[in-house]
Amino acid sequence: MSRSSYAALLRLPSVGRLYLVAFVCRIPAAMVGVVLTLHVVTSLDRGYGQAGVVAGASTIGVAIGAPWRGRLVDRFGLRRAIAPSIVVESAVWVLAPHLGYHALVVAAFVAGLFLVPVFSVARQSLSVLVPVAQQRTAFALDSVLVELTFMLAPVVGVLLATQVSTTAALTVVGCATVGGGLLLMWADPPTRSSGAHAEPAPHDAAPARRQKVMSPELVVLLVAAATASFVLIGTDVSLVASLNDAGRPGDVGWMIALWAGGSVVGGLIHGARTSSPPPLVLAGVLGLAILPAAFAPMPVWLAVAVFVSGLPCAPTLASINATLVRLAPEERRGEVMGWSGTMSTVGNAVGAPLCGWVIDRTNPGAGFLTAGLVGAGVAVAGLAVQRAVRRRRGLTGASGPQEAHALATDAAPGVEKVSSPGR
Known part of the structure; x- marks a missing residue:
């Protein structure tokens, strides 16, 4: 690296x-x-x-x-x-x-x-x-610092x-x-x-911007942000439940630190690369990566599974945030990032009780399965929606800045495209 x-x-x-x-x-x-x-x-x-x-x-x-x-x-x-x-x-x-x-x-x-x-x-x-050209590295490092x-x-x-x-x-x-x-x-x-401040947009243009800011691609990515949070909080709850069930509550601290350490390593690798899969693919990988933890024996193999499941965490979050910022008009970027925070909060609010409910009625391994399968399933559904939207636009010949931004999300976030808008 x-x-x-x-x-x-x-x-x-x-x-x-x-x-x-x-x-x-x-x-x-x-x-x-x-x-x-x-x-x-x-x-x-x-x-x-x-x-x-x-x-x-x-x-x-x-x-x-x-x-x-x-x-x-x-x-x-x-x-x-x-x-x-x-x-x-x-x-x-x-x-x-x-x-x-x-x-x-x-x-x-x-x-x-x-x-x-x-x-x-x-x-x-x-x-x-x-x-x-440097924004992949920038947002990856930001995600790593959040983990720390x-x-x-x-x-x-x-x-x-x-x-x-x-x-x-x-x-x-x-x-x-x-x-x-x-x-x-x-x-x-x-x-x-500085260009955004140079000449304010006409007052009557504001309603049009408000109508266009929530494109289908943007909504899909906001749902992906909620899903990533669902996977992370579900993994957290399931890990604590697994260790308590095994009579090893004292291992919770270092296991969570190991999980975060995997995320740090993954984020640093992601930031040093010049390309990577699009954000929804990474979100699917995030869901699939936690599934082996459902079947891992204590404690060594669970520790390995937890570390591996952490590797896509920071890359997924960095990639989603980078693409959201590219999709959002600069004059609405703060609002869009606010909605991203809201959707992440929704993912936490749904993931913890749902995975906890599953664990209470089955076993801790089922919590990992729930978090992973929901995450992977929503990512696949999001990719299908993106593909359908692009196919429809191709048939109708629709174009414009927002569509160009959306098409750029097929490429890895932060790929060095001089023509693509920055995050």
């Missing part, structure tokens, strides 16, 4: 700073789930089901708020769009450690609704800062909650959330190219 592509990427102006800012700003988002759970269970003396309600309230808030916040970034620019989020998040997290259970549910929803959109903003900015964040931040959250207190841990999450928002405002990474 060549390192030259990554070195060239990081030499681009402002790109290294963007990665650093995004990594710091994502830490509280990766930490908050486990900290809220521990706070509800230990400090508020409630059950895990009630802790799940708090997490669910936050998830619903994120799902509702993500497209809205993305639309604000598109319309008003980054600083004006996230300033209200910083104010609201400050108030929520000052109060949250001292609230009772029911008030905490409301606070978690509000915090999710106004969450600073650092994930989508970072990807929007990469599409502006990085030339098309979710490997490290929950550990820090658990240490704070168990070694100090959950109140202190929630306070740290709040301070980090607000501090991250301020850091993002200070950095103010570009979310639109």
